[in-house]
Amino acid sequence: MNLQSRILREYRELHPRHTLRETSKLTGIQLTRVFRLFNGHAMKLEEYERFHRAVHNVSDPGARAGGFRRATEEMARNFGPRELERVTAQLERQLSWHRCLHGSDSLNQDTAHTA
Amino acid sequence: MSGITTVERIVLESLGQSPKDIPRLMADTRLELRFLANVLHALTLRGFVVQDGAGYACNRHLAAAQQEEVDGARHRREEALELVGGLLGAENRLRVHKAWMTEKDRTILRALLKNIEEFVTNLPAPPKGAATHTWSVVVWGEDQYGAVLDRMLGEA
Numbered sequence: 001m002n003l004q005s006r007i008l009r010e011y012r013e014l015h016p017r018h019t020l021r022e023t024s025k026l027t028g029i030q031l032t033r034v035f036r037l038f039n040g041h042a043m044k045l046e047e048y049e050r051f052h053r054a055v056h057n058v059s060d061p062g063a064r065a066g067g068f069r070r071a072t073e074e075m076a077r078n079f080g081p082r083e084l085e086r087v088t089a090q091l092e093r094q095l096s097w098h099r100c101l102h103g104s105d106s107l108n109q110d111t112a113h114t115a
Numbered sequence: 116m117s118g119i120t121t122v123e124r125i126v127l128e129s130l131g132q133s134p135k136d137i138p139r140l141m142a143d144t145r146l147e148l149r150f151l152a153n154v155l156h157a158l159t160l161r162g163f164v165v166q167d168g169a170g171y172a173c174n175r176h177l178a179a180a181q182q183e184e185v186d187g188a189r190h191r192r193e194e195a196l197e198l199v200g201g202l203l204g205a206e207n208r209l210r211v212h213k214a215w216m217t218e219k220d221r222t223i224l225r226a227l228l229k230n231i232e233e234f235v236t237n238l239p240a241p242p243k244g245a246a247t248h249t250w251s252v253v254v255w256g257e258d259q260y261g262a263v264l265d266r267m268l269g270e271a
Contacts, residue, residue, distance in 0.1 A: 096123070
């Protein structure tokens, strides 16, 4: 599956009931162009980036991390020291994996971005 | 102390056999350059790996806390969980089966598992130059369902 098909499929999974007009509004791509893209016309890089933003909500990192924040806040309020220690260890391990996969710099960028 | 991830551990294990430059490390671990570069950077920053001429080597003078991150019981457990996760990937090479069995059947199963343990622990040393990524990951174990749950609840 190419990148265009994948991003359109992800968009459909995320917004199964969106009309072409709603998709056009969300992505900022013209209605006729959205119709063509869903019918197999080749996507421009800018259009791909717009769909990518719509799917991954990268324009709003705060919203992207909303579920995560809610969960960690709930844990901080309700978990005992032992549970918190275990979750913290797991999160630190995930950060280590992130550094291995994406490099230490990517963490700094993310931190700066969400600050 | 986040410990050592499995991807860092394979690099440490490879360098533990002999110091290596990046191409040899890539061949030995089968890690892509972009991952290997990140791992080496992280391990060097944390002092687990040192530069050795044109290549890299394990730091043989780790502090006790660092040594604990490599082979401490908690971190070995984390490694086991990650390896199990790796076996579970798309191909699912891990088989988990729940079955009622008589005491006799359980005795037979435990004898078979003991055989596996003896087999894997008594395997001959790998031939010189055997790539680290070709080693096998073997997982075995058995306990009663309730005992497994009790252990999980005890840790929760």
